[in-house]
Amino acid sequence: MADATHDFSKHKKTYTAVGIALFVFTAVTVAVGLVPWFDIGPPGPDGADFVLGLAVAATKASFVALIFMHLNHEKGLIYKLLLFTFLFFLGLMVLTIFADHDPIREQYDTLETTRGWLTDKPEKP
């Protein structure tokens, strides 16, 4: 790559194509929030929409990382480095399973105890 006589016209085409793809995916991301057709799972914002939104974001991110940041033809040392980053990042995300961990509440087998839902069933509107 460090060679000045290298032909870059092919690269330029790739970069333009990726740029356009990223624009399109941005539109999809917005649509996941706005257009009912993209509202997968139960109506309204929920876990399924979140997963879809993050999947689109991850696709965009991998385009940026692989093409723009040249990770698709990078040296092995960088992958070794990023492996550690990935593992630590994974650790940070795994930490969040403790968010819903509550040994006191778990004695009562349902989440609904927290807001008085067991005694106070919602009225059907």
Place this chain on the structure above:
Amino acid sequence: MEIPYEVTPRRDTGLYNAKLGVWLFLASEVMLFGGLFSAYVFLRLGVQDGVDNPWPWGVSVHKSYVWLGAINTLVLIASSVGVVFAWVALKERNWRKYQLYMYFVVSCALVFMCIKSVEYHSKLYKHHGIKLVDNSVMEGVIVDGSDRIRFTGEKLVIGLQGALPAVLKDLKGDAFPKFTVTEGPEGTVGEEIASASAFKAWFAKNRRAFYAKLADERQRFRAEKASGVENPKPVSAASSVTLTAAEPFSVAGRPRKILLHNATALNYRDGVKVEGKLVSDDILFEVHEVDLQLVLPTKQRESVVWNVIGDEHAKQHFFTLQAKKYQELAEYYKDRGGVIPEKQLRGRFLNVQYVHVAADGHGEEHGKDDKHAAVHTSEPKPTAGGGESEGHHGPSKVIAVPFDQVKFFGNHGPRYGNYYAIYFTMTALHGLHVVGGALVLLFFVVFGKKLYLKNPEHLANRVEVGGLFWHFVDLIWIFLFPIMYLL
């Protein structure tokens, strides 16, 4: 000093050193943002049980922010493309093109920050929320100045120790009230204070006198104790001063500085007491939306928010919308066992209704399909009781919210709730990265010509490395955009 630099990759690592360096740096940056993303998940999961102010689920809450965020995403992507093209231009030894692309990238960064500041301004200065005692929340705009406790004072009881009384900043009116000292330490009674600067000087002088007296008293106490006096008189120095105004004066008390107030007294947190008469402590509020996700479904119809708004139409409209959404859910679960999971009935979907409380008393939907459900960035319009129509929805109703019904009120700054806290933390940190990256890239284009003439490959490497950082900033935004604005 010339720092030795190898343009070509090292044989052992296969990389030129700067590239290895920047990847190490980016790896640690991932950790920095990773911690914050983790915090985001914690906060979002924790918010469901109704401890905090409501989380603005989905986009219906702030649709115009979505467009600002989407435009910013496109701007950053365009700038990322610009950086790779600038690098290619250098590789092709085309200085002019390189310059153009780099200036494009830097101006993209500028546009990004401008849009960001529009967003921040709207959140911090234009949009407020009030949480009432039963955790119902109204979103809208507080009419300028009405968050102050309006009071007519006659007497001021201050202490001489500590800082200058906070009430001084809350005194309103053309002229500083003319005070006479009616009670206080020896020698002060009868003194007159007629201006703010005179007050400061008077306060400083008497505070010094008070502490001098206190020191003398301590000395006396120790001396008497040393000389064997039984039960010496305790240390005491008068610090309380009562100032009586010649004419009643107006106070606009900042609620954060006030501990308690009633019909006849205003007690500041710094111990100062204003005696007089309460004018009004109502907050005038232009209601845009009502949010009951923190109120139990069985309690929603009796929520205090309906008394405060006093608009039967808005209330009816709220529950009509809720029934409609319930139907949608019932429809969805009809083929899936017929039972709606209780999780779905909670908070985020069914109990959040965005009702525009119009001045003419008719509730309107600010729902998912409403193209005009823009964020309310309009200036507060004190058009209570009708007047000319404004925009699509007409003016919103301005209501008087009784102070004793209010649990919390504020702008949509970081302290408004967990969402806003993490929103500002992450977007501000990201914004700093944008500024930093743009400055580095600007440096490469403004001061790069000399290096370009000497060793273009060296400059190309620099741009590649700076570009890697820039792509990383773009990459973070790609995740921030959906999690903060859309989902």
